[in-house]
Structures are given as structure tokens and as C-alpha cells.
Amino acid sequence: MALAPITGILRKRLIFDISAGLGLGLACSYAYWYGVHIPSVRKRDAFYAKLAQEKSQ
Amino acid sequence: MCFLSNLIWLSSNLCSNDAAQPWQFGFQDGGSPSYEGIVELHDDIMFYLILILVGVAWMLMSTIRKFNWNHNQIVHKYLNHGTVLELIWTISPALVLIAIAFPSFKLLYLLDEVIDPVMTVKAIGNQWYWSYEYSDYLDQEGQSIEFDSYLVPESDLEIGDLRLLEVDNRVVVPVDTHIRFIVTARDVIHSFAVPSLGVKLDCIPGRLNQFSLVINREGVFYGQCSELCGVLHGFMPVVIEAVSLEQYLAWLSDQIPPYLTKEGYTPCIYLCITHLPSVC
Ligand SMILES: [Cu+2]
Numbered sequence: 466m467a468l469a470p471i472t473g474i475l476r477k478r479l480i481f482d483i484s485a486g487l488g489l490g491l492a493c494s495y496a497y498w499y500g501v502h503i504p505s506v507r508k509r510d511a512f513y514a515k516l517a518q519e520k521s522q
Numbered sequence: 523m524c525f526l527s528n529l530i531w532l533s534s535n536l537c538s539n540d541a542a543q544p545w546q547f548g549f550q551d552g553g554s555p556s557y558e559g560i561v562e563l564h565d566d567i568m569f570y571l572i573l574i575l576v577g578v579a580w581m582l583m584s585t586i587r588k589f590n591w592n593h594n595q596i597v598h599k600y601l602n603h604g605t606v607l608e609l610i611w612t613i614s615p616a617l618v619l620i621a622i623a624f625p626s627f628k629l630l631y632l633l634d635e636v637i638d639p640v641m642t643v644k645a646i647g648n649q650w651y652w653s654y655e656y657s658d659y660l661d662q663e664g665q666s667i668e669f670d671s672y673l674v675p676e677s678d679l680e681i682g683d684l685r686l687l688e689v690d691n692r693v694v695v696p697v698d699t700h701i702r703f704i705v706t707a708r709d710v711i712h713s714f715a716v717p718s719l720g721v722k723l724d725c726i727p728g729r730l731n732q733f734s735l736v737i738n739r740e741g742v743f744y745g746q747c748s749e750l751c752g753v754l755h756g757f758m759p760v761v762i763e764a765v766s767l768e769q770y771l772a773w774l775s776d777q778i779p780p781y782l783t784k785e786g787y788t789p790c791i792y793l794c795i796t797h798l799p800s801v802c
Binding site for chain 1: 551552558565568569570572573574575576577578579580581584588604606607610738739
């Protein structure tokens with residue numbers, strides 16, 4: 466029985482793993498940034514905008 | 523269970539006390555620009571942290587899965603060298619470190635800056651209470667406002683008071699005002715810390731440390747001594763009460779005897795001149 470060629474497998478796997486790992490990581494990072502960070506900043510800014518409005522009245 | 527429900531509640535409705543609360547997850551709500559800066563840096567770093575966590579976890583899982591003996595019986599062939607891999611795992615952390623270092627240094631130097639403060643409060647750590655001095659205002663004998671601030675014992679707490687955080691005399695300061703805090707200690711090293719204002723500074727006997735503070739909103743901000751200073755280290759809280767300028771002036775005039783600034787103005791006129799030139 467002929468063996469499947471075993472050259473270049475590591476390189477291919479490596480490139481796949483690195484790009485998949487970092488890609489997924491980047492996706493999670495951006496999910497955190499837009500899902501947690503940005504909303505909290507928006508909430509804070511809304512609070513201070515409301516405060517400034519109340520003060521000016 | 524309590525932890526889990528709090529976690530869910532907090533992540534869906536993030537609105538915290540200006541003091542630590544039971545089972546708290548995450549930060550308190552901020553009250554000063556330096557606090558916002560610190561949280562901004564935290565979030566910046568968290569971005570890279572998640573990237574690294576997921577990337578490394580993926581590589582680990584993939585290595586365990588693909589390179590075990592059952593799966594690949596000539597695995598040793600690959601176990602000695604990988605130039606590309608080594609290049610990647612050397613250069614990418616360096617880039618991440620640079621990306622983290624720049625905002626970190628920027629914040630560090632910004633927090634260090636004390637430019638043109640309107641008023642100064644001196645905080646002195648003692649075993650085991652804080653004393654405060656408002657050295658901008660003097661009475662006829664040249665004495666400045668001075669008071670001690672002790673923990674309210676549990677037996678004296680009233681409903682709504684925070685246990686081990688309430689003090690008898692709060693530090694009253696105006697909002698939206700550039701305040702300089704000078705901290706030191708009389709006996710051993712203490713640390714003046716108020717998390718929601720982004721403040722933590724060591725108080726060292728014989729030395730003065732300073733930080734500047736602008737409080738964005740009215741409120742009562744709680745903190746605790748943060749350098750182990752003896753048996754009652756956990757029982758010398760810091761309470762900063764930020765009030766409007768008018769309330770602050772009323773508080774000042776309640777402090778008897780009548781105080782004048784070094785220039786001979788009443789605090790009201792002095793603050794008006796320095797703080798609200800447009801009004802005066
Ligand atoms: Cu202490």
C-alpha cells in the first residue's frame with residue numbers, strides 16, 4: 466500500500482494553526498473591544514453628557 | 523451561585539458603587555480623568571491579552587491533538603527545530619510589548635503631572651487613621667484647617683453606612699477643580715488609595731508624595747490604606763466627598779474659626795478668582 470506523501474505537512478499545519486489561532490484571537494479581541502469596551506465608554510459618555518446638560522440648566 | 527448571578531447581573535448592568543461591594547466583578551465606576559485613563563489602558567492591554575490567550579490556547583490544543591503518539595507515529599521527526607516558528611514567537615511578543623509600552627508610559631507621565639492646582643490637601647497617614655490639612659486657608663493665628671479621620675466603629679453605623687469604610691470626618695473637596703494632594707506619614711509607610719478616583723500613592727515618613735486630582739462628578743468615594751502598616755491596617759479607610767463648589771464653600775465657612783487664604787482673601791473670593799474668573 467502506498468503511503469501518502471509526508472513532505473510539507475508540518476509547514477502547512479503550522480501556517481494553518483498560526484493563522485487560525487491568531488485569526489480567532491483577533492476575532493475575540495475585537496468582540497471584546499466592540500462588545501465590552503465601546504459600550505462602556507458610550508455609557509460613561511452618556512452619563513457625563515447628561516450631567517453636563519443638567520448642570521447647564 | 524451568588525457569584526454567578528452577580529457576574530451575570532454586573533455584566534448586563536454595569537453600574538457599581540464608588541466603593542468595593544460584595545462579590546464585585548470588574549472595576550468601580552470612575553470619577554476622575556486619571557481613572558478613565560487607567561481603565562482605557564486596561565482595555566487596550568486586554569485586547570492583546572485575549573489575542574494571546576486564544577492564540578496560545580489554539581496552538582496548545584492543536585499540538586496536543588495532532589502531535590500525540592496515537593495520531594502521528596513519526597512525531598519525533600518534528601521535535602527539534604523550526605526556524606519560522608521561532609522567528610514568529612520572538613518577534614510577535616516584541617511587537618505586542620511595544621504596543622503596550624507606549625500607552626503605558628504616556629499614562630504614567632500624565633498621571634505624574636501636577637500643573638497649576640487650585641487647592642492643596644495634605645493627607646497624613648498615622649497608625650491607624652488619616653489626618654488631613656487644608657493648608658490654603660489660615661485663621662488669624664496662622665493655623666490651617668486640620669482634622670483627623672477615624673473609622674466609624676460597627677456599633678455606631680447607621681443604616682446605609684458602609685461597614686469598615688465609613689469615617690467620622692470626610693475629606694470634602696469641590697468637583698471639577700484641580701486639586702493637589704500631598705501625602706506623607708507620621709510613623710510607618712501607609713498608602714493613600716481611592717480606586718474609583720484612580721489614586722494609589724505611598725505615604726512615606728519624612729517624604730512628600732504628590733498627585734493631582736480632578737473629580738468629574740459629585741459623590742462619596744471610598745478607599746483604604748493600601749500598604750500593610752500594622753494591626754489595624756484594614757481599619758483606616760479614606761473617604762473623599764466631592765461636592766459642588768457652593769457646597770464646598772459652605773463647608774469651608776462652617777469650619778470655625780474663619781479662615782483666610784495666605785493672600786488674605788476669604789476662601790470664597792480666592793476660589794472665585796482662581797477657579798471662576800469668568801464669574802468674578
Ligand atoms: Cu496604613
